[in-house]
Amino acid sequence: MEPAVIIMSKAPFPGKTKTRLMDKLTGEECAAFHRACLQDILAEVTQLGAGCYLYYTGGTPADFP
Numbered sequence: 001m002e003p004a005v006i007i008m009s010k011a012p013f014p015g016k017t018k019t020r021l022m023d024k025l026t027g028e029e030c031a032a033f034h035r036a037c038l039q040d041i042l043a044e045v046t047q048l049g050a051g052c053y054l055y056y057t058g059g060t061p062a063d064f065p
Helices: 029-050
Strands: 004-010 050-058
Touching: 004 029, 029 050
Parallel strands: 004 050
Antiparallel strands: none
16 A cells, blocks of 8 residues: 545635634735645655645635645
8 A cells, every 4th residue: 555645625715714814814815825835735745755635625626736
């Protein structure tokens, strides 16, 4: 069996993700932060050589980095 990481995420839409940060950040900044987190996780998983599977709600594959 190959090592793998499963990521579960909402689509990174402004006003719909990381909403607890919205007292300090705009909705767009929260969505950008969410996308950056996903990109960082993907980079780390790729560096480890593990498979990566994304399961998401509220969007399409094009909405993710």
